[in-house]
Every structure is written in structure tokens, then in C-alpha cells.
Amino acid sequence: MAVTLRSRREIELMRRAGAVVAGVLSKLQEMAEPGVTTGQLDRVALEMVAEAGADALFKGVRSPQARRPFPGAICASVNEEVVHGIPSETTVLQAGDVLSIDFGVRLGGYCGDSAMTVAVGDISPEKRRLLDATKGMLDVAIAEARPGVRWSQVARKMQQYVEDAGFSVVRDFVGHGIGTKMHEEPKVPNFVSAELLADDIFLAEGMVLAVEPMVNAGSHHVRLLANGWTVVTKDGRCSAHFEHTIAMVRGGCEVLTARE
Template identity: 55%
Template sequence: MSSHRGASRRPSLPSFLSGLGRAPGASGPDGSAGPRPRPMVRLKSPREITLMRDAGRVVAKALAEARKLAVPGATTADMDEAVAAVFREHDAQPLFLGYPCSTKGKPPFPAVICSSVNEHVVHGIPNKRPLREGDVVSIDTGCKVGGWCGDSAVTLAIGAIPPDVQKLLDVTSETLALAIRAMGRCRYWSEVASLMEQYVKSQGFHVIEKFVGHGIGQDMHEEPQVPNFVSKALRKNDIRLEPGIVLAVEPMVAMGTKDVRTLDDGWTVETKDRRPSAHFEHTIAMTPEGPRVLTLLED
């Protein structure tokens, strides 16, 4: 589940971006070599990362079950129940169910998945409307196992979808893969965010800026906030990519405008121009050997 601002084969970096990611130990993106201010981040030990991997495997298995239902005629309520069944099987605590709403007077989140269809970006509530050929649906879920959290999302095509929408899904997925790859060669998150933002723009799409990724550990939302774009605030309070940091990285990409609005239910966020968007996410731990994706069925 994304934080309000305020997997396929990992591709190599596109050639026009390959020189922008510095290896660990290089100066920061502003050219300085000295330390920078950063959010207070609790680093995880190797043992704690292993425990988080247990939660990540359950999340990955749950998303695999939801993927089986990505067919015309199925419903997002069906997907919600399939994910809930996986969580029950593994004695996993759903992270989204009952999560309090940031809008005063609105109810807590009522499901174990966020299911966001077509122009809905994030935090969509599952329902019984049959999915139709040509829809796309983002499924985002998380759970806690043994006191540690995992969080992941995927956007699925329902049957055949238009080529431009398929490109949107491909670019968003590749943006996440690019970020994971870049985390192994960059020292600061702002360098990774710059690569993500430039790649999305080079493909004719837009990074949604109102919602961002986040740190994760014993709580679903921990410091730091993890944007998919560069801002003055990020450069001022950059995130050092050091062993022990664990991030939920989740690019959200729009076909048209990056501007969004929240619907009357207090949860569902849609693009203002009502054109499609896509959302992919993994929980990623930095280790001495490099980035490790925790929300996969297999390492």
C-alpha cells in the first residue's frame, strides 16, 4: 500500500541513462562527497531481513493466486477472497484490512487487497463487478508473518488490451526492475529516482507524484518516504542506500495526466483525466551483496 506524499527479468539500464547511476562510494548527485541529512531509518540485520523474506514469500504466493483470476468474468472480490485464503493458510496477518483512513469520517479499509481498475491508481476497494476484456487491474497487498511485513503490487491485463495500454504496463514494470538494478550501483535514492523519472518520461508517460513508496519492517509504513521522482525535498533529505535498509519501491505511472483525486469512498484514487494507470511494487532489502527482492516466490 502506497504512502501518501507530504516480476519479470530485470532489464539493464537504457543506454541513454547508463552513465547516470554511480557506483557505491561515488559522490552524491549534487557532486558533494560529504554526508547528507537523511530521515531516521532503522536498518535491519541479516536475520531480520531473512524473517521479512518469509512474509515476502506469502505475499508473492497470494499475488500468484490473484493472477489466476485475471480473466473476463472474474471479480476483484474473488481476488480478495483468494488472497485472504492464502493469508489464513500461512497464519499471516493482512496489513490492509482495517487500516485507518486519512479522510476524517471515512471507514477503515475493508479488504485484504487494494484492487484498482483502469483509471483507478491505488487503494481501490474490491467489488463484485465482473472484469471485462480490455480492463487492467492493479492488485496491491501485504501481510505480516512473525512480526515482519511484506508488501507488493502487480498490474494485470484482463484478456487482450490495447497496445498503448500494454506499453504502459511494460514501462511501469520495467521502471521497477530498473530501480532494483540501479540500487546496486547508486549510493543515494535520488539517483535511482532520477533514473526512474527520466525513463518514464522518455516513454511518453508520467510519474504520479502524490503517492510514493516507503520504508517497511515491523510496521508497513516506516521512514523514509520513497518517491519515484526527484524533488528539492528529496535532495535535502536523501536516502543512503546502505546494507540493512529495506524499502517498498512502487512506481505508479499514468498514461495521461499525473494529477489524481480521491473518490467519495475516501480510498479510491483515480487519474483526473480518467485514463489508465499502472502500479508495480516490491519489497527490497539492501545487503552487502546488493539489492535483494523479498517479495518473490523464489530468490
């Protein structure tokens, strides 16, 4: 496994890309209200990407399961949609929904990638607990990740945090290295498995990771819809998704996609 360690200069370039991502997500969070379509959110994201002189990472990406490239700048996943929800003018947000937005850009040759799940109007107590637990799981990773630590140590604490809250960690999707490409080595699971322990890595200064826990209210099992992109929970219960791009630095890590 070839993991690229980034220089301080490269990390700063990635922070610039991350700032664009953070700004777009902050704007979309403000807009995510009842009556707004996910297509409207996507158009605003594209406008802001163009203004920043960046490229949207997701738009045009191909998948072997899908007949057409991904059409949006954002992934907009509502309620039981786990990830890769396609933005649409026919998907109208309703009060009580939760909306996961995944978004990334390339700026100056370097990438930033982040995700958040937001409440649309007032949501149920269970949905609020789900969002809090998923964000808390990401916070655990940020607090624990530092050079010299095995990733499995971080993943174990992440998994325990969510399972103690009564939720389940999605197994089919994991985080990843990031740099000049959206997906680079290593894989960054949010749970401990035999595969992770076999390919465990020591975190090292200069390593940049996109850590992205996805958590389901019910079972961790998911299925792919006929469009070849959108993944939903098998039991139809709600899901949440949070992500930050983080850089390993001396003594800890820095969040390159932090939002104010």
C-alpha cells in the same frame, strides 16, 4: 529521520512474509480473467493469508479521509483507478481491463508488500506499453539500488525511464521503508523533486524499502473519490502500479517479494 537497518535474520523473516505475498499475487494473477469480480480475488487472498498463519496488512487500516476502515485484504484498482481500489462483488473484470493489485502481510512480526498490474484478456497496445514501462521502472530501481548510492540517483533514472516512454510518474504517492510496520522511514519517491533533494538519503546495508512506482498514461494528476480511499487519474486515462520489497545488501539489493 530514523531509518532502521535490519539484520540478516530480520531480512530472512521478511523474505518469509514476502513469499506469502508473492504466492497470493501469483494466484490472483491466474484468476484475473473476464467475469471474475474483485471481491472473489479478495476472498481468495484472505483464505491464503489464513492458511499461511499471517495477517493481511491492509484490512482494517484507517484513513482520515475515509469514514470506514479499508475493508479488503487487497487493493484492487481497475483502469483509471491508481491505487486503493476497494474490492467488490459488483466490480466485474472485463476483457481489455488492466487490474492493479496491491497486497501485503505481516508474518512472525515482519511485513512484506508488493503490487502488480495485470492484463485482463487482450489489452490495447497503449495499455501494454504502460504496463511494460511501469514494470521496467521498478526493474531500473532494483538494478540501480545498492549501498552507498543516493536515492535521488535511483529516482532520477526511474523517472527518466518512464518519461522517455511518454508516460508520467504519479507524484502524490511514494514508496517507503518497511519492517515490523507497513510504513516506516524513509520515504522513497519515484521522481526527483526539491523535497527529495533536501531529504536525500544514502542507501545503506540493512535498509529495507517498498519501492512502488505508479505511472499514468496521461497527466500525473490524480483525485480522491468520495469513498475516501480510491484514487483515480484526473483525466480518466489508465494507470499502472508495480511494487517490490527490496533489502539493501553488500553490492546490491535482494527482492524479498519475488514471484516465480
